[in-house]
Amino acid sequence: MLKTPPHTPETPEPSKASGTTFGPLPLLFYLLQWLPIAAVVGIFAGSASALLLVSLAKATEIREGHIWIVALLPLAGLAVGVLYWYTGRSVEAGNNLILEEVHAEVENPDAVIPFRMTPLILIGTFLTHLFGGSAGREGTAIQTGASLADQLCRPLRMDRAQRRIVLMMGISAGFASVFGTPLAGTVFGLEVLALGALSYEAIAPCVIAAFIGEMVTRAWGVTHTVYIVERVPNMSLRGLLSAIAAGVLFGLMAMTFTKLTHAIKRMAARHIPWPPLRPFAGGVIVAAAVFAIGTDHTRRFLGLGVPEIVDAFHKILPPYDFAAKTLFTSATLGMGFKGGEVTPLFFIGATMGNALSHLLPLPPSLLAGMGFVAVFAGAANTPIASTLMAIELFGAEAGAYAGIACILSYLFSGHSGIYTAQRIGRAKD
Amino acid sequence: MLKTPPHTPETPEPSKASGTTFGPLPLLFYLLQWLPIAAVVGIFAGSASALLLVSLAKATEIREGHIWIVALLPLAGLAVGVLYWYTGRSVEAGNNLILEEVHAEVENPDAVIPFRMTPLILIGTFLTHLFGGSAGREGTAIQTGASLADQLCRPLRMDRAQRRIVLMMGISAGFASVFGTPLAGTVFGLEVLALGALSYEAIAPCVIAAFIGEMVTRAWGVTHTVYIVERVPNMSLRGLLSAIAAGVLFGLMAMTFTKLTHAIKRMAARHIPWPPLRPFAGGVIVAAAVFAIGTDHTRRFLGLGVPEIVDAFHKILPPYDFAAKTLFTSATLGMGFKGGEVTPLFFIGATMGNALSHLLPLPPSLLAGMGFVAVFAGAANTPIASTLMAIELFGAEAGAYAGIACILSYLFSGHSGIYTAQRIGRAKD
Numbered sequence: 001m002l003k004t005p006p007h008t009p010e011t012p013e014p015s016k017a018s019g020t021t022f023g024p025l026p027l028l029f030y031l032l033q034w035l036p037i038a039a040v041v042g043i044f045a046g047s048a049s050a051l052l053l054v055s056l057a058k059a060t061e062i063r064e065g066h067i068w069i070v071a072l073l074p075l076a077g078l079a080v081g082v083l084y085w086y087t088g089r090s091v092e093a094g095n096n097l098i099l100e101e102v103h104a105e106v107e108n109p110d111a112v113i114p115f116r117m118t119p120l121i122l123i124g125t126f127l128t129h130l131f132g133g134s135a136g137r138e139g140t141a142i143q144t145g146a147s148l149a150d151q152l153c154r155p156l157r158m159d160r161a162q163r164r165i166v167l168m169m170g171i172s173a174g175f176a177s178v179f180g181t182p183l184a185g186t187v188f189g190l191e192v193l194a195l196g197a198l199s200y201e202a203i204a205p206c207v208i209a210a211f212i213g214e215m216v217t218r219a220w221g222v223t224h225t226v227y228i229v230e231r232v233p234n235m236s237l238r239g240l241l242s243a244i245a246a247g248v249l250f251g252l253m254a255m256t257f258t259k260l261t262h263a264i265k266r267m268a269a270r271h272i273p274w275p276p277l278r279p280f281a282g283g284v285i286v287a288a289a290v291f292a293i294g295t296d297h298t299r300r301f302l303g304l305g306v307p308e309i310v311d312a313f314h315k316i317l318p319p320y321d322f323a324a325k326t327l328f329t330s331a332t333l334g335m336g337f338k339g340g341e342v343t344p345l346f347f348i349g350a351t352m353g354n355a356l357s358h359l360l361p362l363p364p365s366l367l368a369g370m371g372f373v374a375v376f377a378g379a380a381n382t383p384i385a386s387t388l389m390a391i392e393l394f395g396a397e398a399g400a401y402a403g404i405a406c407i408l409s410y411l412f413s414g415h416s417g418i419y420t421a422q423r424i425g426r427a428k429d
Numbered sequence: 430m431l432k433t434p435p436h437t438p439e440t441p442e443p444s445k446a447s448g449t450t451f452g453p454l455p456l457l458f459y460l461l462q463w464l465p466i467a468a469v470v471g472i473f474a475g476s477a478s479a480l481l482l483v484s485l486a487k488a489t490e491i492r493e494g495h496i497w498i499v500a501l502l503p504l505a506g507l508a509v510g511v512l513y514w515y516t517g518r519s520v521e522a523g524n525n526l527i528l529e530e531v532h533a534e535v536e537n538p539d540a541v542i543p544f545r546m547t548p549l550i551l552i553g554t555f556l557t558h559l560f561g562g563s564a565g566r567e568g569t570a571i572q573t574g575a576s577l578a579d580q581l582c583r584p585l586r587m588d589r590a591q592r593r594i595v596l597m598m599g600i601s602a603g604f605a606s607v608f609g610t611p612l613a614g615t616v617f618g619l620e621v622l623a624l625g626a627l628s629y630e631a632i633a634p635c636v637i638a639a640f641i642g643e644m645v646t647r648a649w650g651v652t653h654t655v656y657i658v659e660r661v662p663n664m665s666l667r668g669l670l671s672a673i674a675a676g677v678l679f680g681l682m683a684m685t686f687t688k689l690t691h692a693i694k695r696m697a698a699r700h701i702p703w704p705p706l707r708p709f710a711g712g713v714i715v716a717a718a719v720f721a722i723g724t725d726h727t728r729r730f731l732g733l734g735v736p737e738i739v740d741a742f743h744k745i746l747p748p749y750d751f752a753a754k755t756l757f758t759s760a761t762l763g764m765g766f767k768g769g770e771v772t773p774l775f776f777i778g779a780t781m782g783n784a785l786s787h788l789l790p791l792p793p794s795l796l797a798g799m800g801f802v803a804v805f806a807g808a809a810n811t812p813i814a815s816t817l818m819a820i821e822l823f824g825a826e827a828g829a830y831a832g833i834a835c836i837l838s839y840l841f842s843g844h845s846g847i848y849t850a851q852r853i854g855r856a857k858d
Contacts, residue, residue: 024684027840031840183828183832186832197626197628198626199854200812200855203840204840207832208673211664211833212669240637240640240644244637252453384627387817388816391828392829395825396821399820399825403612403615407615407636408460410632410633426628428629
């Protein structure tokens, strides 16, 4: 049985800072206890992210080489639907299941996130991307990270407080390793739990797991895409007001995306009673749109869309691309395909930022970087993790503009984000 | 009368994210209401910081040119003591008064932080530095920022929730402008209120006030010292473990500093009943030490100590410098001189990091940067603001190491920080 941390109140009680006992020695035990666990979580999550990234690169390469494969997207949807219906109903809730488990008030000593979450989400994501669904990968990384981490809890006989920490470490390490951003991953694991508040419980185990996870992915030889913000003007009043205006628009975009995706999900649930048919129908819609409009015009909206995101930093793109990506992604994910929302949100934000360069006096490359993180910040209600992500990907100078945009986007994106199991810690004013 | 924000619960009640009404239009009013106020707060705080920085540069120049002036430090202490005793008892609590006012449960409609806080703290800080006390400046910047901001509350007939926001904006703008770190200032204004938790109330007004404050200081022609971390190795397991070990040691250093300063303060209060004599006695102790050891050996520990901090990034320094600076600063501040703790904490951290390069396999320059922010992170219980500060001052690569060190330092620094009015939002485990 592991040492229970000396004090983990469920509802923090404000009190004067001087009234608590505390010693460095118990903390050293705390650190020595969590260090090896963080290492194991990091190795699990980082390895799963490496496998995910390699498999998605393969899926993308095959799809790009044989674009007719998108015609089979309905069948892929049916396969994903059937797979989850017959073997994965307990893990269907995905990210929300993990957040629910972190929040659970009562501990069921036998509750462990089933191991099958990992292979199912990896297969579901691979099929989604191979056949041209528009989706992301952070959901997959979080689910593999947290479900693999959770397997440690029973053999180590952890109590509820300890299991919370393990799950948060899994989220942090998954996020850190899939995007190559360990500081953002650390804060994301804490920030995603509740909207408007951040508790530092688990911050030390999370930072260790996040950095180890990121290193393990690199150790597998997997590299991350480099995005370069070409020019960052010195901060000025004009720059500040432009960043505020952009942030407001990114936030409204985040709200639109969230509402649209949730609406499609509800509509599908109402009209298609048998769940496996929902991604089938989604596949029909997406594939029909792809071939009706023409693959030359639509292929950039399928899968992760990384080449188009890179282009948003270097070229002027069609100003409607962010809207098209929104429709493709909401249809894909709202109908039940797998992967995640975040990389499409990067795409939507980066191309929308690129388009905003027609209206706002900031360089398109900088606006692309700001949108990349800020639409995500609004949709996930994670402004600080998103700001850190901007800094880790684009550098500290661009991070200042991105930070302003992330905070304003967070404020304007509404109270329902992409993770419906997220709680409200502090309402937006 | 300003519009009251629609919903600002004192104790956040966790609830499902979907159950709250919300609209972009009220938020637009919220933004348009706070934007001009943030601009005024930023102008106040940024101008006060500019004045402070210019006056401290002058004080330092005079002292360095006439080091015998340190012999008058007891008289300067008496002057500061008498000044506060006869005109400043209502603002003597300084930073803690501001934190108390933010936390106040019941609103006294006439409660405004007296305007006199601003001239008193500026004069007190100037005298402290001119005559060779070892002190900082962030306390001064926070107090001028918040007390000037608070003057807006009565004419604008603000309610308690709005006044909280104004005070937080003042803290953010003061911190951002005095150090030239707007993102760190933004988060510091939220993070310093409670240990272990961060509420996003006021995050948008704070980011605007912080960026405007920083710009205003620059617009006055005031520049900030540039610290350069010379080389940052790629993150490795060895680097991670070294950063963890350094962070633990920085945290224990922060705890030592805090305990020592508080102990000196308590002892002075017990043995010297008339408060103005306490800084007099402090001046006697510091001046006696300076001349007994010799001014050539001790002058680098007086005032802000910026040249020595810069050296910590480029040279190997005597390994006991951090201990000497701790003693000089605890004696100066514990006995009642004015200024702040943070720049001495930067000094202590940077020189301690420099010394740790004899023990840990990281470059001295990087360890100096890590210590610079991490001892402060532990003493103020602000790991995220400190990480952002590292990024803004030293860049994103050094920020990764610094982030690990800040979080570990936070964990190991104990529950009583330099700001005793800070509350506990979430105990450290």
